[in-house]
Amino acid sequence: MLLNWYIKVYKVRSLRNVPGPKPFPFIGNANLLGDTPSDYLKGLMKLQETYGNFYKIWIGPTLRLVINKPEYLESLLASTIHLSKSDGYDLFKPWLGDGLLVSSGMKWKTRRKMITPTFHFKVLEDFMQIFNYQINIMLDKVEEKVKKCPNETLDVFNYLNLMSLDTICETAFGTCIGAQNQENQEYVKAVGTFLKIFVYRFYSGFMGHPLFFRFSKYYKTYQQTLKILHEFCEEVIRKRKEEFAKKGKELKVNEDGIKIRSALLDMLLEARENGYSLSDRDIEDEVNTFMFEGHDTSATAMCFTFYALAQNPSVQDKVYQELCETIGMDPKVELTLSNINDLKYLDIVVKEAMRIYQPVPLIERNIDEDWVLDGIKVPKGTTVTIFLYGMNRDPKVFPEPEKFDPDRFLPEKQAARHNYSYIPFSAGSRNCIGQRYALYSLKACVAKFLLKYRLIEDPDFQIQVGTCSVLKSMNGYKMKVALRN
Numbered sequence: 473m474l475l476n477w478y479i480k481v482y483k484v485r486s487l488r489n490v491p492g493p494k495p496f497p498f499i500g501n502a503n504l505l506g507d508t509p510s511d512y513l514k515g516l517m518k519l520q521e522t523y524g525n526f527y528k529i530w531i532g533p534t535l536r537l538v539i540n541k542p543e544y545l546e547s548l549l550a551s552t553i554h555l556s557k558s559d560g561y562d563l564f565k566p567w568l569g570d571g572l573l574v575s576s577g578m579k580w581k582t583r584r585k586m587i588t589p590t591f592h593f594k595v596l597e598d599f600m601q602i603f604n605y606q607i608n609i610m611l612d613k614v615e616e617k618v619k620k621c622p623n624e625t626l627d628v629f630n631y632l633n634l635m636s637l638d639t640i641c642e643t644a645f646g647t648c649i650g651a652q653n654q655e656n657q658e659y660v661k662a663v664g665t666f667l668k669i670f671v672y673r674f675y676s677g678f679m680g681h682p683l684f685f686r687f688s689k690y691y692k693t694y695q696q697t698l699k700i701l702h703e704f705c706e707e708v709i710r711k712r713k714e715e716f717a718k719k720g721k722e723l724k725v726n727e728d729g730i731k732i733r734s735a736l737l738d739m740l741l742e743a744r745e746n747g748y749s750l751s752d753r754d755i756e757d758e759v760n761t762f763m764f765e766g767h768d769t770s771a772t773a774m775c776f777t778f779y780a781l782a783q784n785p786s787v788q789d790k791v792y793q794e795l796c797e798t799i800g801m802d803p804k805v806e807l808t809l810s811n812i813n814d815l816k817y818l819d820i821v822v823k824e825a826m827r828i829y830q831p832v833p834l835i836e837r838n839i840d841e842d843w844v845l846d847g848i849k850v851p852k853g854t855t856v857t858i859f860l861y862g863m864n865r866d867p868k869v870f871p872e873p874e875k876f877d878p879d880r881f882l883p884e885k886q887a888a889r890h891n892y893s894y895i896p897f898s899a900g901s902r903n904c905i906g907q908r909y910a911l912y913s914l915k916a917c918v919a920k921f922l923l924k925y926r927l928i929e930d931p932d933f934q935i936q937v938g939t940c941s942v943l944k945s946m947n948g949y950k951m952k953v954a955l956r957n
């Protein structure tokens with residue numbers, strides 16, 4: 473306790489010249505961040521407007537140093553020293569355990585090395601068949617709805633989310649769960665509930681502590697939610713283990729003759745048979761981690777890209793034209809990695825959509841050794857926050873930041889900016905392991921969707937963005953969807 477207090481005072485002293493709002497006892501600056509996911513985002517934007525891209529805030533008992541300068545980020549993220557996540561990520565542990573997103577030290581290093589090949593380019597080529605297949609199912613589901621209610625506004629979230637869930641289960645875990653055939657997916661709702669409670673605990677300071685949280689009004693819902701999340705994951709592993717025991721790595725074929733892969737889960741099960749010490753809990757932690765990261769962030773990026781295209785019809789027309797000229801007009805086309813690489817305009821559109829709607833708005837690190845920044849000593853143990861959402865809206869880097877302008881990512885414009893000024897997937901050795909998976913599935917989804925449908929803005933609808941660890945629209949993603957021809 474005394475040592476903790478000493479470390480805190482030491483941190484405050486060495487960062488005393490860094491600007492930031494004056495903290496209150498106990499709550500720190502939590503009052504500036506409000507009470508809802510939308511408030512947190514607005515609060516962080518306001519702090520950026522006031523203090524710029526380098527400042528400090530207290531959230532409850534924790535001092536956070538916010539560094540949004542590309543030069544500082546390069547020094548931090550490219551380093552092989554500061555690889556641990558902040559204490560804030562501990563709030564994920566009741567769900568994700570010590571999976572890749574949260575773990576640190578040797579455990580993280582060994583796992584990262586073990587898992588990286590399962591997302592190799594060659595493996596992604598095989599995954600394309602499943603991406604195409606699941607997107608086709610989604611296109612048919614949307615068609616049913618559009619034909620039934622042609623003039624209604626559609627919320628695209630459920631369609632894209634369930635498709636992403638089916639896709640990650642069939643590619644990484646070799647299990648068909650048919651989520652797209654069950655509109656009321658308990659698991660998807662549980663993910664949403666967990667994330668809302670997660671950010672509430674993260675930004676309120678003291679609710680992060682299990683002792684205080686036990687008395688919170690959300691505690692009971694939280695426990696029920698965790699049960700749903702764990703049971704879902706256990707079922708996926710149980711199914712695959714049974715098949716693995718019967719057939720080994722032999723590829724399974726689903727009812728439509730599509731080969732189901734199981735790159736990640738089979739590798740973990742096999743590694744155990746080959747003498748690696750992986751407990752059932754270790755495997756569950758990774759499956760929970762990839763189940764979450766593999767579907768929720770991707771679906772978020774898809775929903776916001778669709779929204780941006782509905783808002784910007786001239787950009788949408790240009791994407792459509794490129795698609796027709798490059799891959800033809802058939803939405804059931806079997807896309808390959810090479811087709812997708814040819815879609816240069818779609819590439820910059822997706823980059824711009826992720827700039828405005830940064831799917832992971834904020835990340836954190838723990839400083840593992842004393843670190844010097846422009847003559848300021850940042851002591852070991854300091855929590856460092858990177859507000860990616862705010863960086864993407866810095867008018868000095870992206871003039872008129874609210875304007876949707878894909879041309880910002882033309883090669884010559886990109887070359888004029890610092891490499892670390894736009895890092896939607898983070899950077900360095902703890903960057904997103906699923907980056908290529910995410911980009912190919914996102915582009916395949918947008919391409920096939922636009923070949924079949926036109927997205928039209930609903931003039932009465934305005935999204936309300938908020939942070940639930942992943943960026944979300946708190947009131948859905950509503951737009952009109954019209955069949956082409």
Ligand code: HEM
Pocket residue numbers: 557572573574584761762765766767769770773831832835836896897898901902903904905906907909910911
């Ligand atoms: C558009 C979609 C996605 C975005 C924007 C995104 C973004 C990110 C970011 C910013 C990080 C760094 C997190 C941090 O430092 O705390 C990260 C890490 C991670 N992502 Fe993604 N991600 C996406 C999709 C995916 C997919 C599809 C998968 C898996 C198939 C995935 C798996 C992971 C994992 C496991 C980590 C932790 C890596 C490590 O610490 O070694 N992500 N992602």
